Amino acid sequence: MKFGDYECFSVETGKFAIDGGAMFGVVPKILWERKMPADEKNLIPLRARSLLIQGKGKNILIDTGIGDKLSEKLKQIYQVDIDSANINMSLSKLGLTCSDITDVIITHLHFDHTEGSTSIMDGKAVPTFQNARYYIQKKQWEIANNPSARDRASYMEENFMPLEKAGVLNLIDGPQEIFEGIDIIVTNGHTPGQQHPLVKDKTRSLFFCADLIPTSAHLPVPWHMAYDNFPMILIDEKQKLLARALKENWILFFEHDPYLAAASIKQGEKNIEINSPVSI
Template structure:
């Protein structure tokens, strides 16, 4: 199994949103913001090459939004994912599978591009995967979360016949295990990638950055904060016990990390790069 990071650009969000009830005087020491309180975030996808499959986890944002939206969200690039793939020696046609942890705009809308007002698949040969729970939830959602879903893109993905819905946890592909988490949004799927040396967990929005590892440091975007804390604490204890490596989708400063149990709960152990682990 080969793991290759693929950049889909960057964006930003308000530091208060990223860390919820944690005071700025605390979070700003470990995750800085600018003069407007914006924190930089990554859009880091992960290409998993295993057997005859080339599985891309997440796809970034895409080019569907007005310029004002990109400016407000600090989006740096809508084409970087394709160019990043090419730099690593892959084309969009090579991708056999696209895995969405969930269907919020910054995780999946880059799988589609708008060309002359029409939608087209970026990965024409790929089967796409989402959880059934997340798909059903995205259709109803709630006023606070609804803006995170781009309905025309999601409908296009389903109508293309390429989107498959997963109903339960387990092994999707050899060495590619799925876990379900519901606190951030119902049916968020996180992959655990079992390589010969390590098991990597793609943390998505369960743990957006290394600074979000402490149990109480959760995002204001989480729909059910109490459930997120319970899910995160349980999983991070497992990660500490089994020495999983966390791979962060959104951390601008840290690619990977390990965790350890302490008297104060699970805490950061070591920051690492993917390259030094493979």
């Protein structure tokens, strides 16, 4: 699907599952399970969905999702499935390989967004996209290198330190137009220095929600994850960005939604709601 000068494609990197309580924070299960049913272990099926932005001689990948370095124990905890879909399979459907990626924008360094950034070669982790520059917000980089006890487990060095070692890391500071026609919007509520690409188009731009709105069920402002580090900041950011999205006719891209990759939105009676799915 085309946005401005770029063709955009959803790129699945794998499936995983997370505890429903953690996904919906203070929202009672009796409410969230109507929208997103959990299994007998209370797990909700999720996707790790990246976005390929192709145009102006570039193949830009947003987030790298699940890779192949997780331990068996973690794979089991998160019910990781990279057999039915993974980054190599998804890129090959688009006629690409990892070496065709020119730029990788990482929204933040929690493992389900960046595990695929590196792969094991001859026993050590190296950049998976060997011809790409990787873009990360400076603030997020500092946090990943000095994490708090709260989300330390989500920051695994092998997913980002090899990028610095290989000299492919570009630390960027704050919101900016990163490439012609692609803006970076920064939020700080889920984790400081989370960045969201906005592919600009005159009539409807494409916004990469990342963990600000991980699934379509998280559109109501108070429906947010227990993983969010600064909930009050997140609520304020979500309110403002959703108002802007509505006004500017944005299509929202949901990285973790099990069923819906992208959608247009409308003002509902109480909350902003899905208007119609957009296939991408």
